[in-house]
Amino acid sequence: MNLRPLTRCLLLWAACLGSAHAACPPPVAQPSPEQVATWTARAPDRGLLWRISKGGHSSYLFGSLHMGRADWAYPGPALRAAWAATEVLAVELDPADVGPALAALPQEAPLPAPLARQLQAQWAAACLPAAALQSLPAVLQLSTLSLTEARRDGFDAAFGQDLMLMAWARAEGRPVQSLETVQEQLDALSPPPGELATVVASGLQQLRRGQVRAPMRKLAEVWSRGDLKTLADYPRWCGCADTPAERAWMTRVNDGRNGPLAARISALHGAGQRLLVAVGALHMTGPQALPRLLAAEGFTVEALLPSQ
Numbered sequence: 001m002n003l004r005p006l007t008r009c010l011l012l013w014a015a016c017l018g019s020a021h022a023a024c025p026p027p028v029a030q031p032s033p034e035q036v037a038t039w040t041a042r043a044p045d046r047g048l049l050w051r052i053s054k055g056g057h058s059s060y061l062f063g064s065l066h067m068g069r070a071d072w073a074y075p076g077p078a079l080r081a082a083w084a085a086t087e088v089l090a091v092e093l094d095p096a097d098v099g100p101a102l103a104a105l106p107q108e109a110p111l112p113a114p115l116a117r118q119l120q121a122q123w124a125a126a127c128l129p130a131a132a133l134q135s136l137p138a139v140l141q142l143s144t145l146s147l148t149e150a151r152r153d154g155f156d157a158a159f160g161q162d163l164m165l166m167a168w169a170r171a172e173g174r175p176v177q178s179l180e181t182v183q184e185q186l187d188a189l190s191p192p193p194g195e196l197a198t199v200v201a202s203g204l205q206q207l208r209r210g211q212v213r214a215p216m217r218k219l220a221e222v223w224s225r226g227d228l229k230t231l232a233d234y235p236r237w238c239g240c241a242d243t244p245a246e247r248a249w250m251t252r253v254n255d256g257r258n259g260p261l262a263a264r265i266s267a268l269h270g271a272g273q274r275l276l277v278a279v280g281a282l283h284m285t286g287p288q289a290l291p292r293l294l295a296a297e298g299f300t301v302e303a304l305l306p307s308q
Helices: 007-014 033-042 077-084 095-104 113-125 130-134 138-153 161-172 182-189 193-208 213-224 228-232 244-253 255-270 290-296
Strands: 048-054 057-064 088-091 176-178 275-280 300-305
Touching (some): 057 077, 057 161, 057 255, 088 255, 113 130, 113 138, 138 213, 182 244, 213 228, 244 255, 255 275, 290 300
Parallel strands (some): 057 275, 088 176, 088 275
Antiparallel strands (some): 048 300
8 A cells, every 4th residue: 555645643643552462563662862862963864855946045845754763753964954944844734634624524435344344354453443443534544554564664654754844843833834635635545436445455455465564665765765766666566556446546646636736835935935845755756746846837946865
């Protein structure tokens, strides 16, 4: 399964759940004060970073990962410099907006009973609270399960760089600007009604066969070293774009959102704001890559990470 943006905030509560069952993903190990001090002082640069300039001032575009290891939740020198040069943090979606919006959404059409039981069984196997099944759309349930699996390899949504930046912004009183609404993200994430069962069945099959962890490990490693070329080939090696329905879903979730994202970044920058924009790194790839779209909007786009 591909990582989905709304789910990183839903995983915050799941990350704190422990279990004595051997099959459960392990709980998050909190860093010691000594580790925090070391990582704060010595964190290297990771990920992808561009300076985007137009109208006499600059903003910065950071390709983030919505999960990470504990030591990844600390910015390196280039990201710290971008932070110091900006005044507003712009993210895909502020998690503070998610809970109330999800509660207000109409209930989606039920899955076929056998598929719903399979989904519930997978949720139980991950040791996540069954009550949450009734409130989450099926695609968010799959994303939550995928991110929970990543905890077996030491990754967690709580250590995603966008969450780190939002915590930093809150601590400093920096404004946080959402680039999308909850409804817009859900509209992009949700397959057409006729394809939902197919997408869910495929995702559950990948989870049962243990086919989720290896692509997520590779995604994390590729992101960490800023390997944009390999990242751009994600649909070829993720195991999540092998059928027409999966490919259509990925195009809608990734490329289909980039035009509106670029337009909103351009509008905020054009209003005079100096932005640090943190958007998932996969949005920096393909023919609709955000750096390419922003260049078409008249921005001068300079790659900073990986260092040139």
